[in-house]
Amino acid sequence: MTKTLCRLLGALFLPALAACTQPDNSPQAAARLPGAPLDTMTDPATGQPVIRGPVLTGTAPRTPGKSSTASSIGEPASQSAEALNTATRGERAQAASAPTGGERRLGTTVASLGDPSQPGFWVRTPLVKSETAGRIVNPANGKSAKVRLIPLGGPAGGGSQVSLPALQLIGVSLTDLPTVEVFAG
Incomplete structure (x- = not known):
């Protein structure tokens, strides 16, 4: 009797178990799957509805033979920092000359490379409220500009x-973030 009862329960249990493993083809289940179509979606920038379709993941295909690396962003890889520096020897000598006096120390700031395509000797800094002549000093080596x-x-x-x-x-170094002293005058 016990053996027969176990066989009967096993025969009932297996189909019930198989029913639990059937795929859920409901729209709610499809929305939970990666890459599944969305019922509604709006573009956050424009507020316009977006065409229904699969959610894409991964990266966009690249143009064959082209690559984008840190060295090629914003400039051809063949250009060096020296090639971008358009200052003449005279301009460099004038910028490196000793201060004439009457300077006022504004403070220190962390210096990073600005737009390398902009020529000249300049510093964009929150230490001034209007454009003025000044000087920066690298305290690590005493050099100034x-x-x-x-x-x-x-x-x-x-x-x-x-x-x-x-x-x-x-x-x-163009990749360093040194602290420099800033003077006005």
Whole structure:
């Protein structure tokens, strides 16, 4: 009797178990799957409805033979920092000359490379409210550069953007984030 009862329960249990493993083809289940079509979706930028379709994941296909690396963003890979530095020897000598006096120390700032395509000796910094002549000093080696101080929004403790020729003149690697002293006058 017990053996027969176990066989009967097993015969009833297996179909019930098989029914539990059947795929759920409901729309709610399809929406939970990655890449499944969405019922409704709007573009957050425009508020317009988006065409119903699969949710795409991964990366976009690339053009054969082209690649995008950190060295090729914004400039051809063949251009070096020296090629972008358009300052003449005379301009470099003038920028490196000793200060004439009457300077006022504005503070220190973390310097990063500004737009390398912009020529000249300049610093965009939140330490000034109007454009003025100034100087930056690298305290690590004492080298300085006369620059044009250009206002940059943000808190006074925020970082500054320095031109390529100015960074090279004060002996800073273009990938470093040194603290430099800023003077006006």
